[in-house]
Amino acid sequence: MSSRIPKPIRNLCRMRVSPTSLQFRLTLELVTLSAIGVSAVAFWAGWQMEQNLLTSHKQLLEYVAMRFPEQVEMYSEAKTVEVGLERTIAKLSTSGVSIWVQEPDGKILGKSSGINQPSSALLNAFTQTAAPVKPTILQFGDRYIVLCGNPLNVNGKLVGKVYLSQDITSDRHQLSTGINRLIAIGILAIFLLTIAISQRIRKTLQPLAQMSEIASHVSADDLGAAQLELQQAPDEILGLATAFNEMTVRLSGAWEQQRQFVGNVSHELRTPLSVVLGYLQSLLRRGDNLSTHQQNAVSTAITETDRTIRMLQDLLDLARADSGNLHFRQSPVVLNTLVAEVVEMSQKVSNRQIKMTIATEDIVALADQDRLTQVLINLVDNAIKYSNGAIDIILEKTEDRAIVQIQDRGIGIALEHQNRIFERFYRAQDSSTRSRDGTGLGLAIAKSLIEGMNGKITLRSKPGEGSIFTITLPIWKS
CATH class of the missing domain: 1.10.287.130 (Signal transduction histidine kinase, dimerisation/phosphotransfer (DHp) domain)
Known part of the structure; x- marks a missing residue:
């Protein structure tokens, strides 16, 4: 189903833009201005359509109201006023215009017939109520009527009052339908403008995103290679x-x-x-x-x-x-034997219990034995310094990696220090984690040595529960 959705819309749905980003702010401001502009145009167009409709109907009734007395006088010259009214009403009751003439006492002297005949409800509504002199739109139930009422004088004598009305319900519904379509088109236009503006701003700001990406990944070792190459940018x-x-x-x-x-x-x-x-x-x-x-x-x-x-x-x-002048002599190293030697040596020096959990099969890693020994001694020495309980060393492997874990149950390392613990000369400010013999370089060297052997060193720690340093090295494949 997603394949039927246009690509720009799918891209918009997948975007995760921060509310504080420049892209979000520019998009919001431009979309708001566009929405105001489109809404203003749609409102003006709808209002203009309504005015045109009402004006045309009002002008028709004003014209009929103006001609009605003249026509009555003309038809009454040869015959009675009643005959003149009847003929005039029959002639002018066109285009849905309903006409009726009412005496001051409420008696109906004449009215349109056929499809233009006024309803009894409309007649009763204005028996006791004065109709507006100027054509005005009134609502009767679910019907919209343009209505006006003027005194009728024939040959200088007041005959009564003539009422003119026209049912514009169908035209009103057509106008409402047109306005609703205009609103729908406006909403669609705003939506498409939102997509277009967002995509355009995103493309314009792409060089800034590229700069941010490079800056976030650049390190001291590749500063010289971190060069931006932009084309067609502002x-x-x-x-x-x-x-x-x-x-x-x-x-x-x-x-x-x-x-x-x-x-x-x-x-x-x-x-x-x-x-x-x-x-x-x-x-x-x-x-x-x-x-x-x-x-x-x-x-x-x-x-x-x-x-x-x-x-x-x-x-x-x-x-x-x-x-790049620190050379490594990579060779097969049996980690079972190497870890056992480091544990034995550390126990003799510190008189601390170190528990080993080693696989029964030999785990052979591709590493520099001397450099790896240096790293293991450093990590075990740190575990001894910052804990009082037993220390666990776990050796295991996966399909292509050898894993060595050095775990202590000491004071642990706070979360704010864990991300910087491998930095040079970095030492936690907490006095309980400092050592007079430390230089702040041991873990930085361990990281450099392990990475130089194509491995990785990580830390998991929780204050009061201890720390776990994990070394992963590539398995030697004969």
């Missing part, structure tokens, strides 16, 4: 697109300079800090003559120096990943 939008392209080029250059700076600084600082760390460790080992306070100070310096070196190494890894 000059104002073309100017905006040109400014957008120039902005992305500038941002791409600035981002590249930042990555190079971070990589260079990390590389240059790591070597001297490693030397400083070595001297501090040597000093602590041979510092028998150092006081307890001095030994604590040197130990603190060693800890902070080691932390700084690890942060610089993380920054260097991220810079290499951003520049």
Whole structure:
């Protein structure tokens, strides 16, 4: 059935336009103006049709009323006034005009006959009531009558009053039908104008929608490639697109300079800090003559120096990943064995219970074993830091993906932080979620490493119930 509906109407039905959008506002304003214009034209046309109809009937009765006394006088010259009235009524009772003459005491002196004979109800209605002098439309039940009544003087003598009426019910119904059709045509015109205006505005604003689409999906890695190519767009939008392209080029250059700076600084600082760390460790080992306070100070310096070196190494890894210089040695990795080794090592270091749920069959993924080990250790270490209960690691697979889940029952992560948890240096403001040993780079590195192995890492968390980090990797196919 939908195939019979015109395509523009189907497109209009499928559109989801926000009430606050520019497209909706422009469409509403133009449709409102069009509706007012069409309604005004339809109202004027209907009013003009009604006036033309009424004017023609009124003019006819005015003409008959003007001629009636003259005709009566002419026909009464040879015979009586009664004969003159009868002949005049017979002559002028045409085109549906009904005529009757009534004496002041209410007696009917003459009236139209045949199809023009006035109804008894009409005669009785004006026996005691004065009729309008000018032709006026009156409604009797379901009938519309044009009626007027004037004194009749013949040869200077008042004979009575002559009444003229014409039934315009059929013409009135035809007029109502015409007005209803005019209204229907106006509604159809407004509907078609709504479709046409909406489609035109949508097409005109399409370049803006394209710009919004590109801007919403652009990332730091593809700033240079995010270029708008518009054809047949208005000059104002073309100017905006040109400014957008120039902005992305500038941002791409600035981002590249930042990555190079971070990589260079990390590389240059790591070597001297490693030397400083070595001297501090040597000093602590041979510092028998150092006081307890001095030994604590040197130990603190060693800890902070080691932390700084690890942060610089993380920054260097991220810079290499951003520049595409972080290479991966993809090979078949038996996840059952790798996860078991990570669990055993983490339990020895932390003395925490880690529960494994591993499939009986071997799950072999295509990954870089060293990089994957680094990611798993990082995620398990986070689970240990931010929870006090047991930690679950679940290993399973689908037809083409291997899945590793690290689940804790700790403090969890609030919803407003979950979308940014993989950003560099981002750390939740809640003091309960912060760690003195963290740099805010671990999860960012984990994301870069997993994505570099054609995998994906996601998070599901609920405050007070814990978090679940899920890693998916491609299955190795021999």
